[in-house]
Amino acid sequence: MSEPRGSALDATGLAGLLAGGVAEVGDFARLDVDRRRRTGVPEVVYADGKTPQQTLQLLAELRRRTPDSPALATRCPEAVLRDAPDTFADEPVRVDTRARTVTVGPLPAPRGTVAVLTAGTSDLPVAREAVATLDALGTGSRIYADVGVAGLSRLLSVLGEVRAADCAIVVAGMDGALPSVVTGLLSAPVVGVPTSVGYGFADGGRAAAGAMLATCAPGLTVVNIDNGFGAAVHAAKIVGVRAGD
Numbered sequence: 001m002s003e004p005r006g007s008a009l010d011a012t013g014l015a016g017l018l019a020g021g022v023a024e025v026g027d028f029a030r031l032d033v034d035r036r037r038r039t040g041v042p043e044v045v046y047a048d049g050k051t052p053q054q055t056l057q058l059l060a061e062l063r064r065r066t067p068d069s070p071a072l073a074t075r076c077p078e079a080v081l082r083d084a085p086d087t088f089a090d091e092p093v094r095v096d097t098r099a100r101t102v103t104v105g106p107l108p109a110p111r112g113t114v115a116v117l118t119a120g121t122s123d124l125p126v127a128r129e130a131v132a133t134l135d136a137l138g139t140g141s142r143i144y145a146d147v148g149v150a151g152l153s154r155l156l157s158v159l160g161e162v163r164a165a166d167c168a169i170v171v172a173g174m175d176g177a178l179p180s181v182v183t184g185l186l187s188a189p190v191v192g193v194p195t196s197v198g199y200g201f202a203d204g205g206r207a208a209a210g211a212m213l214a215t216c217a218p219g220l221t222v223v224n225i226d227n228g229f230g231a232a233v234h235a236a237k238i239v240g241v242r243a244g245d
Contacts, residue, residue, distance in 0.1 A: 025061050028054055033065040040240060041137065041233050042066055045073035047100075052079035056087050059104050063091070070105035072136040074129060074229050094135070099128035099228070108138030112239035114232075115165035116141055117155075117182060119148030119172035122197045127171045129228030130193070130235075137236040149177045159185060167235040171228065173197025176208025183217035189238050191231045192222045 021033035028050075036042040043062060047055040055073050062071035073080065077100075084102045085093045094103040114134055118127045127143055134141045144162060147155040155178075162168060163186055170179040171193040179192030192215075194208035201207055205225035212222040223230040 021065060023061055023065050025058055026054075029058055031058065031061055031065065033062070036066065036069060040237065042069050042072075044133075044136075044229065045071070046075060047073045047077065047080055048075040052077060052083065055080050055102075056083065059084070059088070059102065063088075063105055067105075070103050070107055070136050072104075072133065073102045074100065074133070076100045076102050094132070096128055096132050098125045099132050100125070101129055101132035103132060103136050107135050110135070110138055110140035112140055112166045113164070114139055114141045114235045114239065115144060115162045115168045117144045117147055117162065117168060117170045117178065119146075119170075119174070119178040120197065121146050123171040123173055123195050126193055126195050126226050126228040127169070130169050130171070130232040133229050133232035134236060137232070139232075139236040139239050147178070148172065149175075149181055152181075155181070162186065163188070167191065167238045169193060169228075169231045169235055171195060171231075172212075173205060173208050174199075174202050176211035179212050179220055179222070180215040180217040183215065183220040189235075190220050191234050192220050193228055193231045194222070194225045196226055 023031040023033050032043045045055055045058045059071045059073055081095050081097055084095055088104045091105055116127050116130055118124055124145055131141050144158050165188055167188050168182055168190045170182045170190055172178040173195035176194050183190040192212040194205045194212055196205040209225055
């Protein structure tokens with residue numbers, strides 16, 4: 001019996017897929033500078049747990065090795081947010097203190113549109129991390145803040161604009177209800193992001209995550225708690241597929 005197309009990858013094919021860039025940075029990191037070729041998404045620096053100097057060094061190495069795309073760092077501490085503009089004085093630097101992101105280098109021209117909705121203002125840091133990621137990946141976006149289910153008229157007032165987007169990212173803490181509502185109103189794919197916002201039984205985002213995973217609205221994809229970055233990557237890939245990539 002012949003194997004289904006694409007079901008096997010021989011050693012030669014695997015070597016070709018994995019051939020390419022690993023950039024050693026000091027004795028603390030090995031950057032995957034070939035990731036964009038393989039997956040369409042470049043390596044991104046997760047700054048939490050790294051020293052500010054390590055994060056800035058990794059951003060510099062990414063710019064050197066992949067000059068055709070901006071370098072992005074997420075979950076940056078105050079020192080990185082403060083020092084990045086001086087460290088990269090010869091390049092455009094975008095610092096978002098609410099998202100805790102730093103982007104170094106020119107942004108690609110945006111294509112498509114991702115609507116980024118938040119249930120409340122307190123969810124904005126996660127939403128802004130998603131927007132910074134979309135910007136770095138060359139995907140257009142627009143934020144619609146504070147449109148949660150406690151006042152559905154707020155969502156309905158922007159629904160026409162949201163329905164025109166190629167994809168929606170919906171960021172919500174507390175009861176995590178908004179992504180299910182939005183999924184029931186859109187034909188575009190929806191990515192839900194539970195946040196750690198909420199009192200008591202919200203349990204650091206677990207209640208919101210559970211509500212989204214248990215949704216009865218078909219078509220909702222859910223990422224991890226506070227993972228604006230992961231939601232943005234998923235949405236950008238959807239936009240890329242729709243654009244024919």
